[in-house]
Amino acid sequence: MKTNYKFHKEDEITVLTGAGISAESGIKTFRDRDGLWENHRIEEVASPIAFSKNPEMVWKFYKQRYLQLAKVSPNPAHFALKKLEDFSGSNFNLITQNVDGLHQIAGNQNVLEMHGSLRHCFCSKCLQSFEIKEIDLDQIIPKCTHCTGNLRPDIVWFGEMPYKMEIIDKILENTKYLIVIGTSGIVYPAARFLSIAKYFGAKAIEINLEYPLNSTVLDEFHQGKAGEMLPELIERWIS
Ligand code: NAD
Ligand code: ZN
Numbered sequence: 001m002k003t004n005y006k007f008h009k010e011d012e013i014t015v016l017t018g019a020g021i022s023a024e025s026g027i028k029t030f031r032d033r034d035g036l037w038e039n040h041r042i043e044e045v046a047s048p049i050a051f052s053k054n055p056e057m058v059w060k061f062y063k064q065r066y067l068q069l070a071k072v073s074p075n076p077a078h079f080a081l082k083k084l085e086d087f088s089g090s091n092f093n094l095i096t097q098n099v100d101g102l103h104q105i106a107g108n109q110n111v112l113e114m115h116g117s118l119r120h121c122f123c124s125k126c127l128q129s130f131e132i133k134e135i136d137l138d139q140i141i142p143k144c145t146h147c148t149g150n151l152r153p154d155i156v157w158f159g160e161m162p163y164k165m166e167i168i169d170k171i172l173e174n175t176k177y178l179i180v181i182g183t184s185g186i187v188y189p190a191a192r193f194l195s196i197a198k199y200f201g202a203k204a205i206e207i208n209l210e211y212p213l214n215s216t217v218l219d220e221f222h223q224g225k226a227g228e229m230l231p232e233l234i235e236r237w238i239s
Helices: 048-053 055-071 076-091 102-106 165-174 190-199 226-238
Strands: 013-017 092-096 111-113 116-123 129-131 151-155 177-181 203-208 220-223
Touching: 013 076, 013 190, 048 055, 055 116, 055 151, 076 092, 076 102, 076 226, 092 165, 165 190, 177 190, 190 203, 203 226
Parallel strands: 013 092, 013 177, 092 111, 177 203, 203 220
Antiparallel strands: 116 129, 116 151
16 A cells, blocks of 8 residues: 655644445445435435425434444544544544544544534424433434424534534645545535645545546545555554
């Protein structure tokens, strides 16, 4: 595995992850099969319109995704990123489009969950937030204990503004390296992070099973499974 880079502790390092990093943990990616996510068209379950039309189906889908988390664990790619954060300390930023929380379980601390989290929900009426583990999932549509409004998963759905965009923009302007792992680069705004970081002078590195469409902006591309490639790459970058 060849790489041209050596990281220093003072280098600002940013990682962007997508569903591909969790594939080896057994969580299906969105585009695994014909653009279906666990047999659903994404618009059917991941939009505010879908929730207002059919909250039962949307909750059924997210309850399944949440219950699946009890059966999965981080893989070597997640643990390698913990090692990278240990090396870089406060110069390390991890932006994830994933909602599975596996980065935190692996021990990463500076994790920006731009698309929300399967472990949280909030009231669509009074906005009070709750951890899923504190609500009764036997309810077909879980209700807010403060105002009886419908709770909804704390997931950023299509048409909604991702979280932490202000801080992410600053990170992308200042980072020395952007490492993109397991994302198809189709879902905006994450799809434009690479070109923003490049515009501000970052080196861009990508790890993916497939050769990317946006290969022209990359400085280094490593083709393969994140769980197999990342531990060795990180070892080389920080040794
Ligand atoms: P995506 O499904 O569109 O793309 C996955 C990418 O990962 C593909 O480019 C694929 O080639 C690559 N990949 C698959 N297995 C890999 C492996 N072992 N190693 C390296 N790369 C691998 O995912 P996305 O770009 O993250 O966009 C999907 C959206 O759906 C996200 O916004 C996310 O919120 C949501 N989603 C989240 C999860 C999760 O939290 N685990 C799972 C599915 C979907
Ligand atoms: Zn409420």
